[in-house]
Amino acid sequence: MILILLGPPGAGKGTQARLIERDYGVVQLSTGDMLRELAGQDSELGQEVRQVLEAGQLVSDDLIARMIADRIGREDCRNGFLLDGFPRTLVQAHLLDEMLDRKGLTLDAVIRLAVDEEVLVERITGRFTCAKCGEGYHDTFKVPRVPGVCDICGGTQFTRRSDDNEETVRNRFAAYREQTAPILPYYEEKGLLREVDALQDIDVVADEIRGVLGEPQAAAAAGA
Numbered sequence: 233m234i235l236i237l238l239g240p241p242g243a244g245k246g247t248q249a250r251l252i253e254r255d256y257g258v259v260q261l262s263t264g265d266m267l268r269e270l271a272g273q274d275s276e277l278g279q280e281v282r283q284v285l286e287a288g289q290l291v292s293d294d295l296i297a298r299m300i301a302d303r304i305g306r307e308d309c310r311n312g313f314l315l316d317g318f319p320r321t322l323v324q325a326h327l328l329d330e331m332l333d334r335k336g337l338t339l340d341a342v343i344r345l346a347v348d349e350e351v352l353v354e355r356i357t358g359r360f361t362c363a364k365c366g367e368g369y370h371d372t373f374k375v376p377r378v379p380g381v382c383d384i385c386g387g388t389q390f391t392r393r394s395d396d397n398e399e400t401v402r403n404r405f406a407a408y409r410e411q412t413a414p415i416l417p418y419y420e421e422k423g424l425l426r427e428v429d430a431l432q433d434i435d436v437v438a439d440e441i442r443g444v445l446g447e448p449q450a451a452a453a454a455g456a
């Protein structure tokens with residue numbers, strides 16, 4: 233199964249991607265995570281990427297395409313993969329088509345997480361992540377069961393992203409509106425676009441996505 237999760241910053245792409253990965257056994261490929269790892273490196277490229285992320289702009293299509301092409305060629309993508317944060321421009325959508333064509337692969341669905349932009353600032357500025365296993369939390373919507381302790385791995389260190397401040401978030405929304413939203417009609421024309429109301433509770437959104445993809449076992453039996 234090859235999927236794309238599309239939606240503006242804070243729509244819940246990372247949250248739902250982790251649930252899909254768990255339930256359907258497809259690997260989550262987050263270009264944001266890959267870039268944050270690069271940005272943490274003490275190199276010229278690391279520094280360049282860090283500046284772009286902190287400005288809330290997009291890195292070059294060329295860099296992203298090389299990262300994805302390398303990543304989808306690895307062994308763990310054999311059962312499929314879920315693209316979280318890619319493609320983000322029409323050029324990237326075309327580059328993805330070329331990559332899949334070369335490998336004889338086809339895209340199964342593009343799931344759009346539909347949201348009201350105003351609600352998202354609260355989601356983004358309230359989120360934090362377990363430093364050990366990467367599980368995502370939120371100050372209001374998803375707190376750990378035991379305060380200060382990760383539900384999944386028991387870790388006690390948490391991190392917040394440096395691009396989750398209001399000014400950068402506004403720039404990220406602008407980048408989404410201007411560069412990413414125009415790719416929706418591209419996938420609609422191909423008959424691949426599915427829309428889910430992502431302003432509902434996390435579990436309800438997950439149920440709706442299951443409705444789109446089919447129950448995990450049935451999807452596996454169908455060879456997806």
Ligand code: AP5
Pocket residue numbers: 239240241242243244245246247248263264265267284285288289290291292296316317318319320324355356358359360368369370371373374404430431432433434437
């Ligand atoms: P990226 O990491 O992809 O960030 P983003 O698209 O801005 O999306 P977020 O990660 O902020 O939000 P999300 O939709 O994953 O929401 P989440 O699940 O965390 O990209 C970062 C940067 O990298 C970009 O700005 C760009 O510079 C660069 N980049 C990345 N890909 C690129 C590309 N292809 N080309 C060029 N540049 C690229 O949820 C948010 C919070 O809300 C969480 O706390 C969560 O617990 C909570 N929440 C989730 N769902 C719900 C719900 N239903 N109800 C209540 N709370 C919820």
